Amino acid sequence: MKSLIAPQSRFGLLWFCISLLAYVQSAGADTTAADWAAVSSPSSDAGQSIGTYNGGCIAGAGALPLDGPGYQVMRLSRKRYFGHPSLINFIQQLGLISARDNLGTLLIGDLGQARGGPTPSGHRSHQTGLDVDIWFLLLNPAEPRILSEAERETKNAISVVDSRADAVDRRSWNAAHARVLEAAARQPEVDRIFVNPSIKQELCSRKSPGSTEWLRKIRPWWKHDDHFHVRLKCPPHNVLCQAQEPLPAGDGCDASLAWWFSDEAKAPGKSAPQPPPPLPPQCEQLLRQP
Numbered sequence: 001m002k003s004l005i006a007p008q009s010r011f012g013l014l015w016f017c018i019s020l021l022a023y024v025q026s027a028g029a030d031t032t033a034a035d036w037a038a039v040s041s042p043s044s045d046a047g048q049s050i051g052t053y054n055g056g057c058i059a060g061a062g063a064l065p066l067d068g069p070g071y072q073v074m075r076l077s078r079k080r081y082f083g084h085p086s087l088i089n090f091i092q093q094l095g096l097i098s099a100r101d102n103l104g105t106l107l108i109g110d111l112g113q114a115r116g117g118p119t120p121s122g123h124r125s126h127q128t129g130l131d132v133d134i135w136f137l138l139l140n141p142a143e144p145r146i147l148s149e150a151e152r153e154t155k156n157a158i159s160v161v162d163s164r165a166d167a168v169d170r171r172s173w174n175a176a177h178a179r180v181l182e183a184a185a186r187q188p189e190v191d192r193i194f195v196n197p198s199i200k201q202e203l204c205s206r207k208s209p210g211s212t213e214w215l216r217k218i219r220p221w222w223k224h225d226d227h228f229h230v231r232l233k234c235p236p237h238n239v240l241c242q243a244q245e246p247l248p249a250g251d252g253c254d255a256s257l258a259w260w261f262s263d264e265a266k267a268p269g270k271s272a273p274q275p276p277p278p279l280p281p282q283c284e285q286l287l288r289q290p
Helices: 010-027 033-037 085-100 149-154 175-185 197-205 212-216 255-261 281-288
Strands: 048-052 055-059 071-073 106-108 131-135 190-195 218-220 227-232
Touching: 048 281, 055 281, 071 085, 085 106, 085 131, 085 175, 085 227, 175 190, 175 197, 175 212, 175 227, 190 197, 197 218, 197 255, 212 218
Parallel strands: 071 106, 190 218
Antiparallel strands: 048 055, 106 131, 131 227, 190 227
16 A cells, blocks of 8 residues: 655656555455544654544654643543644644743643544634644643643633623633743744634734734634634645635734624524545555554
């Protein structure tokens, strides 16, 4: 069976895809989220994100070390601490920045599964090894300690938003949160960061000259009041990775942000659940690799 690393020539890539499709068609039934969750080890390929963020997989994922300078991984039992090597490096570098600037220890939530793919619960995205959730709960830099396994399972993220006031909650929000978000958004590999609209509003209210480029990456989204969701760009040479549409121009502190506080945004109409997008044929092959 051919490697998952895509051939670089057009003819080679076409032949590669045709052979994979034929393999999948002969392999049998569609996979389920439970099938992906049952795989405990990454494939031996070089890091390749395949498909879309909510319909894809990751070949050659790395495992984020559970502890490192400036960060600790939470909810170990979920086994969602795998990601593209670019994501592993991003988290480690952000941890170093947080430790260096005395901002506190980052608590890392979900990355993705060992080979990505859909999860049985919790996320529609996080499938290509390019997404990570980081809690707004920062461990006190003055009292650094390693959390026990039990604490990592029971400690909860805290909301930093007062939903009744449509504003950040001053009892839990502080300047360190804003600095961590800015540091994350300034990294060139970051595509966008999802936060609660009230958090985006807070950052907009305190923006300074020269902040447009990083602030543009901070995108309002429902919930996201107790964590922020970082999404990286498709890494170079990952030809099977499908990028999202480009971000709109500007810093996002305009009428598009005001909409998030409207009745329409707060009480969106209910629609029938949409079926998940089909996975690329390369993902079916990846799942069946030893």
